[in-house]
Amino acid sequence: MTTCRLCGAGDLASVVDLGATPPCERILTAAQLDEPEVTYPLHLRVCTACWLTQLPPLITPEETFTDYAYFSSYSTSWVEHARAFVAGLPLRPGAFVVEVASNDGYLLRHVVERGVRCLGIEPSVNVGEAARRAGVPTVTAFLTPETARAVVREHGRADHVVANNVYAHIPDVVGFTEGLRTLVADDGWVSIEVQHLLTLIERNQYDTIYHEHFQYYTVASAQRALASGGLTLVDVELLPTHGGSIRLWARPEGTPGQRVRDALALEKAAGLHDLSGYLGFAARVAKVRRDLLGFLVGAAEAGKIVVGYGAPGKGNTLLNHCGVRPDLLAYTVDRNPYKHGKFTPGARIPVFEPGRIAADRPDYVLVLPWNLRDELIGQLSYVHDWGGRLVFPIPELEVV
Known part of the structure; x- marks a missing residue:
């Protein structure tokens, strides 16, 4: 990206570089797991003329x-x-x-x-x-x-x-x-x-x-x-x-x-x-990544089971930036039946229906749609019945 899409200015400053990830809603079927998966740079910049913060248009809305x-x-x-x-x-x-x-x-x-x-x-x-x-x-x-x-x-x-x-x-x-x-x-x-x-x-x-x-x-x-x-x-x-x-x-x-x-x-x-x-945003992002990975690795070494709740687009950015794979997050669940039996892009975490959590009684549930915190704390209150705990990764790691 060399020019601002709003004002046309050429002075774009880096805000945070999240590496390369696949498109966040391109959920995979089982048959696609053996196929190549395209990733694109995810580098946020800000125009210092009009202050529109933007990503380069690497994929089209039609895709x-x-x-x-x-x-x-x-x-x-x-x-x-x-x-x-x-x-x-x-x-x-x-x-x-x-x-x-x-x-x-x-x-x-x-x-x-x-x-x-x-x-x-x-x-x-x-x-x-x-x-x-x-x-x-x-x-x-x-x-x-x-x-x-x-x-x-x-x-x-x-x-x-x-x-x-x-x-x-x-x-x-x-x-x-x-x-x-x-x-x-x-x-x-x-x-x-x-x-x-x-x-x-x-x-x-x-x-x-x-x-x-x-x-x-x-x-x-x-x-x-x-x-x-x-x-x-x-x-x-x-x-x-x-x-x-x-x-x-x-x-x-x-x-x-x-x-x-x-x-x-x-x-x-x-x-x-x-x-x-x-300034400083990229450093705070790096800390979120370190804290989440530290928690997941520590849970795995202690023999604890961690699963996810939700398969939102934002969750896929988080999982891919942090390098989370099924050895650290066994699966996630989602209310949307369109996603059941499929896999998250990049990280390839299996997606099941929400009843799987109650059946498996994991030690921790990582809440990926943290923006629905109040709604989901109520929906997931049953996790406490067996001593399970909820984990929120944003704005900072919190185990509830």
């Missing part, structure tokens, strides 16, 4: 999202988050809501329940079909300016455009933002949720760095990205989801409010509007 392993509805807390969001929208009679990257209809199903007209735009064929089966109108497409114009010709402009956990997944930031602007009515709203780089840096959340995330946003860099496509950031909310996210509220015209100014001040104080806030 990742045409057939996708992630179904949003398998997270109870995420569905509730979406329900509460929709319940708070002031939707007038006759309103039209569009969600970009609508996945399996986890959010728009609540719009349907309110009797409001809606449409999902979802590139993944398999999860889009799940949404249609659930009664959520969905078109299979990536958002581009051309796609947006086609949707507007058929359905009209939207009063509200939702883009949750997708703004990091697109290499063409300007074109995607132009698509959002095309979809929304002149007096409408665009809401975007995306992980906040501030919490990623401060809480050592480096496992959320993976190839399908092309960039990571501060409020400042998101404000510039939105402006590149004709949208103005007018409000921002700091959310606890995914370990710390921002909900950006943008309009075709408007003025940034006090919460935008407060968030920018918070980022500036953390040094994220210059290089100072990025």
Whole structure:
């Protein structure tokens, strides 16, 4: 990577180099275990002109999202988050809501329940079909300016455009933002949720760095990205989801409010509007790796059994960066049946259904989707029945 994908500047500074890993959602079948597995560099850099933090576009969205392993509805807390969001929208009679990257209809199903007209735009064929089966109108497409114009010709402009956990997944930031602007009515709203780089840096959340995330946003860099496509950031909310996210509220015209100014001040104080806030992150990442490996090796030498809970994309970054293999983590489990009987990319950890934990009664359960901590502590409370303990690797190693 030699130039910034947002502003075109050529001065990109290294933030952390995680080596080379396979794409995090490219889960393997048993038949693929004897086949070569392609890996790509995972080196995060920041543009010192516009401060967009980014990965080079080594894989295309089409490679990742045409057939996708992630179904949003398998997270109870995420569905509730979406329900509460929709319940708070002031939707007038006759309103039209569009969600970009609508996945399996986890959010728009609540719009349907309110009797409001809606449409999902979802590139993944398999999860889009799940949404249609659930009664959520969905078109299979990536958002581009051309796609947006086609949707507007058929359905009209939207009063509200939702883009949750997708703004990091697109290499063409300007074109995607132009698509959002095309979809929304002149007096409408665009809401975007995306992980906040501030919490990623401060809480050592480096496992959320993976190839399908092309960039990571501060409020400042998101404000510039939105402006590149004709949208103005007018409000921002700091959310606890995914370990710390921002909900950006943008309009075709408007003025940034006090919460935008407060968030920018918070980022500036953390040094994220210059290089100072990025220094030292790589050293903290290295400590997370050493601590987790030390724990797993010590458990193995003591004859203890460690298994995982969850097979999320972030878990695959962690396992591959740390060099974890089945001798240290016997298997992991996941609620998504799409992953059962398969193997995690790179590390090749077997994935089973969640009941396997209760059957095997391991000594430790390594929780890979640590961002769902509160939800999973409740779900996994039965592990304590036989004296088992939960292990959280981020922001620092913790045995519960």
